[in-house]
Amino acid sequence: MTPAGWEAVIGLEVHCELRTRTKLFCGCRNEFGAPPNTHVCPVCLGLPGSLPVLNRQAVELAMRIGLALGCRIEPSVFHRKNYFYPDMPKDYQISQYDEPICVEGALTLPDGSRVGIVRAHLEEDTGKTSHIGESGRIHGAGYALVDYNRAGVPLVEIVSAPDIRSAQQARAYVAELRGVLVATGASDGRMEEGSLRVDANVSVRRAGSDVLGTRCEVKNLNSLRSLVRALEHEVARQVGLLEAGQPVVQETRHFDEDRGVTVALRSKEEAFDYRYFPEPDLVALAPEPAWREAVAASQPPLPAARRQALAELFGAARLEGPRAEQAETVLELGLDALVRAAAEAGVDPALALARTANEAAAQAEAARQVDPGAYVALLRMEQEGRLSATQAKTVLAELLQHGGDPADIAERLGLVGLDRGALASVVAEVVAAHPEEWSRFCAGEEKLAGFFTGQVMRRTRGQADGKLVAAELATRRAAEAGAP
Amino acid sequence: MSLAPTASAIAAAVRSGEVRASEVLEGCLEAIDQVEGQLGCFVTLTPELARAQAEAVDAQVAAGAPLGPLAGVPVAVKDNLCTAGVPTTCSSRILASWRPPYDATAVARLVAAGAVVVGKTNLDEFAMGSSTETSAFGPTRNPYDPSRVPGGSSGGSAAVVAAGAVPLALGTDTGGSIRQPAALCGVVGLKPTYGAVSRYGLIAFASSLDQVGPLAQTVEDAAALLDAIAGHDPMDSTSLPEGVLPCHRALDRGVAGLRIGLVRELVEAEGIEPGVRRRVEDAAEALAAAGATVEPVSVPELALGLPAYYLIAPAEASSNLARYDGVRYGLRVDGADVEEMQARTRAAGFGPEVKRRILLGTYALSAGYYDAYYAQAQRVRTLIVRAFERAYEQADLLLGATTPTTAFPLGAKVEDPLAMYLSDVFTIPTNLAGHPALSVPFGTDDAGLPVGVQLLAPALAEPSLVAAGAVLERSAPALPPPPVAASWRLGVPR
Ligand SMILES: [Zn+2]
Numbered sequence: 001m002t003p004a005g006w007e008a009v010i011g012l013e014v015h016c017e018l019r020t021r022t023k024l025f026c027g028c029r030n031e032f033g034a035p036p037n038t039h040v041c042p043v044c045l046g047l048p049g050s051l052p053v054l055n056r057q058a059v060e061l062a063m064r065i066g067l068a069l070g071c072r073i074e075p076s077v078f079h080r081k082n083y084f085y086p087d088m089p090k091d092y093q094i095s096q097y098d099e100p101i102c103v104e105g106a107l108t109l110p111d112g113s114r115v116g117i118v119r120a121h122l123e124e125d126t127g128k129t130s131h132i133g134e135s136g137r138i139h140g141a142g143y144a145l146v147d148y149n150r151a152g153v154p155l156v157e158i159v160s161a162p163d164i165r166s167a168q169q170a171r172a173y174v175a176e177l178r179g180v181l182v183a184t185g186a187s188d189g190r191m192e193e194g195s196l197r198v199d200a201n202v203s204v205r206r207a208g209s210d211v212l213g214t215r216c217e218v219k220n221l222n223s224l225r226s227l228v229r230a231l232e233h234e235v236a237r238q239v240g241l242l243e244a245g246q247p248v249v250q251e252t253r254h255f256d257e258d259r260g261v262t263v264a265l266r267s268k269e270e271a272f273d274y275r276y277f278p279e280p281d282l283v284a285l286a287p288e289p290a291w292r293e294a295v296a297a298s299q300p301p302l303p304a305a306r307r308q309a310l311a312e313l314f315g316a317a318r319l320e321g322p323r324a325e326q327a328e329t330v331l332e333l334g335l336d337a338l339v340r341a342a343a344e345a346g347v348d349p350a351l352a353l354a355r356t357a358n359e360a361a362a363q364a365e366a367a368r369q370v371d372p373g374a375y376v377a378l379l380r381m382e383q384e385g386r387l388s389a390t391q392a393k394t395v396l397a398e399l400l401q402h403g404g405d406p407a408d409i410a411e412r413l414g415l416v417g418l419d420r421g422a423l424a425s426v427v428a429e430v431v432a433a434h435p436e437e438w439s440r441f442c443a444g445e446e447k448l449a450g451f452f453t454g455q456v457m458r459r460t461r462g463q464a465d466g467k468l469v470a471a472e473l474a475t476r477r478a479a480e481a482g483a484p
Numbered sequence: 485m486s487l488a489p490t491a492s493a494i495a496a497a498v499r500s501g502e503v504r505a506s507e508v509l510e511g512c513l514e515a516i517d518q519v520e521g522q523l524g525c526f527v528t529l530t531p532e533l534a535r536a537q538a539e540a541v542d543a544q545v546a547a548g549a550p551l552g553p554l555a556g557v558p559v560a561v562k563d564n565l566c567t568a569g570v571p572t573t574c575s576s577r578i579l580a581s582w583r584p585p586y587d588a589t590a591v592a593r594l595v596a597a598g599a600v601v602v603g604k605t606n607l608d609e610f611a612m613g614s615s616t617e618t619s620a621f622g623p624t625r626n627p628y629d630p631s632r633v634p635g636g637s638s639g640g641s642a643a644v645v646a647a648g649a650v651p652l653a654l655g656t657d658t659g660g661s662i663r664q665p666a667a668l669c670g671v672v673g674l675k676p677t678y679g680a681v682s683r684y685g686l687i688a689f690a691s692s693l694d695q696v697g698p699l700a701q702t703v704e705d706a707a708a709l710l711d712a713i714a715g716h717d718p719m720d721s722t723s724l725p726e727g728v729l730p731c732h733r734a735l736d737r738g739v740a741g742l743r744i745g746l747v748r749e750l751v752e753a754e755g756i757e758p759g760v761r762r763r764v765e766d767a768a769e770a771l772a773a774a775g776a777t778v779e780p781v782s783v784p785e786l787a788l789g790l791p792a793y794y795l796i797a798p799a800e801a802s803s804n805l806a807r808y809d810g811v812r813y814g815l816r817v818d819g820a821d822v823e824e825m826q827a828r829t830r831a832a833g834f835g836p837e838v839k840r841r842i843l844l845g846t847y848a849l850s851a852g853y854y855d856a857y858y859a860q861a862q863r864v865r866t867l868i869v870r871a872f873e874r875a876y877e878q879a880d881l882l883l884g885a886t887t888p889t890t891a892f893p894l895g896a897k898v899e900d901p902l903a904m905y906l907s908d909v910f911t912i913p914t915n916l917a918g919h920p921a922l923s924v925p926f927g928t929d930d931a932g933l934p935v936g937v938q939l940l941a942p943a944l945a946e947p948s949l950v951a952a953g954a955v956l957e958r959s960a961p962a963l964p965p966p967p968v969a970a971s972w973r974l975g976v977p978r
Contacts, residue, residue: 042586046807048579048687049566049588051720082803082849086822091806144822146811275849277858280691280800282721 025052044152046089066102095123116161167231326357388465487648498556505556515970555598575619578833588685605640627966635665660911667886667936678918682717734947740775750884759929785871802845886936927961
């Protein structure tokens with residue numbers, strides 16, 4: 001939480017590894033987890049004489065990201081960012097500098113707040129160093145090994161405006177952005193594999209002020225949890241300094257996961273001079289309008305529109321409370337289409353959302369593969385009382401695991417629900433058998449509802465739907481009360 | 485007139501079965517052996533590779549298979565062009581042991597055309613120099629006077645062709661590195677339009693200026709080599725999609741009706757030797773006599789080329805040469821940590837001229853200096869392009885000297901970088917504009933040293949250069965054979 005009387009000003013830089021088939025400037029496969037240095041060639045190893053050739057699919061995905069964020073797609077130029085680093089085969093990174101491909105967009109978060117996007121640009125990733133030594137740690141390492149499989153993997157860096165005011169909003173921004181990146185097919189969204197990496201620019205100021213404070217850049221925010229922890233720590237640290245009358249020093253800081261604190265990495269004076277200049281080995285990038293239009297025309301539905309569509313199932317502009325949480329779960333897992341399909345087929349949207357956000361979400365991978373027709377049929381069986389909730393969950397588990405027709409599955413498992421008429425006659429039998437209890441129930445002794453439900457379950461050997469039994473009992477009592 | 489058999493003569497003899505490619509090769513290797521000790525043209529000789537290539541050509545001849553246009557022609561390759569499995573050093577200690585896993589596109593195309601690669605020629609370290617004296621492996625000497633430089637940076641390629649030991653060679657030209665040594669050694673050198681020949685596998689000095697091109701005994705051979713290596717390459721993003729028209733067909737086109745501008749700034753410049761100036765004027769007369777309209781033109785902006793070049797080229801070089809850090813390949817000098825290892829490797833691996841240019845370029849790109857230096861140089865570059873555009877409204881081709889002087893003594897300019905840099909003052913503007921230019925030998929100065937005259941053309945006008953170059957070649961005063969020359973005739977006895 002931001003300390004009282006203070007406001008945080010946060011801008012985020014999100015690096016997204018693009019899910020292209022090949023790397024940004026060569027034909028090597030872009031694949032996580034291969035044995036070290038197996039996806040390399042003269043180009044991505046930066047061998048003398050090699051030259052980069054731009055990957056068209058990477059440009060297309062960058063355009064998709066830009067269009068999804070409402071950016072303008074501009075003619076752009078690649079630059080070289082020069083600094084020595086063993087991870088970086090050429091000792092410069094090909095990136096975009098003052099003429100990025102995507103400029104000036106915005107992302108609206110689920111709570112309705114809006115975060116400006118300054119730019120999104122293409123660049124190449126570096127390799128990965130592991131330091132090996134007696135201690136197994138960086139300090140005192142005997143030598144280092146570099147894996148260049150990741151060198152040259154395409155990245156899009158998305159730079160937000162300093163519009164974010166809290167760690168929680170930062171979290172919501174990254175979560176929503178991740179949804180957009182996954183929806184466009186640009187990213188697999190896996191922060192734990194480094195597919196998304198976040199740096200934050202953080203400053204604080206007195207609440208109500210519109211002056212920007214001195215900012216620090218915080219690096220190594222590699223999960224939503226680290227992001228929140230690091231930002232909360234950094235904001236508190238800066239507020240603490242200012243309240244103690246000490247200045248915030250502009251510097252780059254590193255988030256130490258283990259200790260939950262940010263530590264100084266280098267000061268402004270030690271900052272690299274990257275000596276950017278236009279990359280002479282590449283020509284300017286100007287996607288022709290027809291290509292841009294084709295990309296725009298084939299954009300998949302984005303999380304915001306899909307969220308809206310879920311809300312509309314409930315006749316609402318926006319979902320609130322537990323339903324909003326359920327909606328976020330199905331959106332994040334890409335299961336919202338199942339909810340919509342069920343609701344459109346007449347299933348109660350609350351039932352469709354609940355089953356999808358709970359039972360289906362628990363097996364999200366299988367749920368993404370399930371035949372929507374079968375899924376909808378199952379929910380209809382539950383809705384119509386042909387299956388109890390418990391039975392429906394059993395059938396769903398089977399459906400997700402092995403597929404098939406839900407009616408067949410139910411029959412095979414001997415899960416045949418009672419229709420309303422049959423249930424009503426069982427309830428009538430039970431009421432007739434226990435007249436004293438029924439009178440007490442009619443007089444308001446509510447806990448007897450459980451007694452009657454238990455009796456019905458016994459007579460039906462558990463096949464009855466508890467909710468329907470409760471409904472039948474209520475109907476019957478109301479009918480008797482209303483009788484002359 | 486040529487000393488050794490020309491490439492076209494060799495290709496014709498191999499094609500007709502008059503001589504085998506393997507016999508040509510043995511003659512060539514023998515010729516190299518005759519002069520190499522005095523000239524030092526090569527960093528690496530590749531007789532085994534060459535024999536395999538020659539045998540492959542002979543097998544094609546025997547099988548009646550279609551032959552490439554350069555079938556059986558021995559070629560020397562400047563040692564900044566990658567050759568698979570063969571050391572490619574850039575004449576630098578930092579790459580002394582490096583063997584590329586791939587061929588440069590220009591080399592691959594040569595071999596596909598039937599050429600036989602006999603070795604890798606010496607150059608100024610990373611092509612930074614105008615005398616081949618900055619090579620880490622010692623200088624190359626001029627066949628016309630071994631106490632003098634062959635020019636540079638393609639000095640090894642120019643000298644070996646001039647000595648008649650190899651008919652054709654590949655060079656690279658960033659600020660004159662093909663044309664200047666061609667002029668100083670009395671051979672033909674052509675810098676193609678930027679993007680006409682793929683740079684894939686050319687170890688970069690200054691990426692926006694580098695071009696691969698031929699050095700040859702005759703304009704015809706230079707045209708044949710260019711035709712073999714030119715054309716779009718998907719591996720080089722700056723390679724032109726349209727490509728150059730075949731030059732070979734333009735050889736006999738002549739210059740009748742062509743408007744040729746004699747550029748005042750490339751003739752009357754301060755520091756130009758009278759012997760050189762006289763030869764350029766003779767060349768202008770020869771072109772006029774052949775039917776061209778020769779008019780004086782002035783392009784004052786050309787004087788801005790040298791300072792702009794010495795900001796842009798080092799800036800790009802400072803970045804291009806960063807990768808030689810001891811981490812992945814080449815020289816490594818150990819240190820306590822990575823930074824110290826990198827610093828020691830680079831301190832030991834690069835020579836003083838390379839270090840000077842890395843420093844210059846780093847400075848020109850630094851925060852606070854970028855606008856005053858690099859960005860300003862790019863604006864000057866644009867001015868030069870515009871100036872050429874205006875000049876080409878009045879003329880189809882431009883004519884001037886290739887170099888202000890003929891070959892200078894070894895050591896004369898090593899201690900004076902500015903004097904050395906001035907050696908390229910006439911060649912640099914075309915690199916900045918990305919245009920093609922051709923240096924053709926045109927007699928000698930009073931001391932008997934070769935003089936080169938330079939023809940300049942707009943982008944992709946190589947055929948016009950070749951046509952005019954062939955006219956100059958035919959009308960040029962005979963060039964005496966150099967004192968250091970191989971004796972080599974086609975068809976050595978078996
Ligand atoms: Zn690669």
